Amino acid sequence: MSERKATFRVNRGGPLEVTGKFRILDARGEEIEKEGPVYLCRCGGSRNKPFCDDTHKTRDFKG
Amino acid sequence: MDDPRNRQYTNGEITVxxxxxxxIHATTCFRELLEVFNPGRRPWVNMEGAPTRKIIEVVNKCPTQALTWKYNADLSREEQASLKDRQEAKAEVTPETLTEEAAEIKPATVRVxxxxxxxxxGEFKIIGPDGNQMKTLRMTxxxxxxxxxxxxFCDGTHRKIGFTDFNG
Structure with a gap:
């Protein structure tokens, strides 16, 4: 377990990279992931939400 | 029908x-006007924090109408009657306490x-696409x-476009 403060790196045109100390809860409030790095979908198109599956590369996502 | 957690705040001229x-935690209110909308404070809405027209401007940006406003002259009798007890700071729900893991957590919490x-x-930092740290509050x-x-950041657009977690 990393002791660093949680860091959220916004990759241009790509996912949110999460490292450091954090936890992720799904929509029901259940913990789904403990340790990083984790890549979370920002483009809206992943078929493995909330995680990135590289769909942004086929969508021309600029955000 | 009427949620007991609902609150009303007034500056004598308008009521929010x-x-x-x-x-939905779009966070528009406190990113735009922390002087008035501050989830870290009780009560979390301070109607003295900005001029009426500025408060109206930011309330109008709330994407879900969790925040709305009226001129006090337009309040219904029921709204006038509830104005008093709806202002109390005790046990107030704020955008922060809504997400139940409030203050004490050390690791950042990400809720999908x-x-x-x-x-x-919680405790976290956000590095923007340009590599620089972005200014954020304790919750974003x-x-x-x-x-x-x-x-x-979210601006509520997901509602307008009908975003879902399920791919069709």
Whole structure:
């Protein structure tokens, strides 16, 4: 377990990279992931939400 | 029908209505006007924090109408009657306490909102696409639908485009 403060790196045109100390809860409030790095979908198109599956590369996502 | 968590706040001229059940943590209110909307304070809405027209401007930007407003002259009798007891600070629900893991957590908590944004709270930092750290409060919401007008933050657009967690 990393002791660093949680860091959220916004990759241009790509996912949110999460490292450091954090936890992720799904929509029901259940913990789904403990340790990083984790890549979370920002483009809206992943078929493995909330995680990135590289769909942004086929969508021309600029955000 | 009427949620007991609902609150009303007034500055004598207008009344702002807060309906926690509608809040999707777009965070527009406190990113735009922390002087008035501060989830870290009780009560979390301070009607003396800015001029009426500024408060109206920011309330109008609330994407879900969790926040609405009325001129006091237009209040119904029921609204006038409830104004007093709806202002009490005790046991007030704020955008922060709505996400139940409030103050004490050390690791940042990322909540995946169904068909909505990521809510991030606790101790964390956000590095923007340019590599620089972005200014954020203790809680922020990050777009998951890919269409926010204020990337990387949520602006409520997911509702308008019908974003869902399920691919068709």
């Amino acid at each position: 209505f807060w309906k926690p059940s509608r809040c 909102m169904r068909n909505g944004p990521l809510i991030v709270e 919401s990050i777009c998951r639908c890919g269409n926010s007008g204020s990337m990387p």
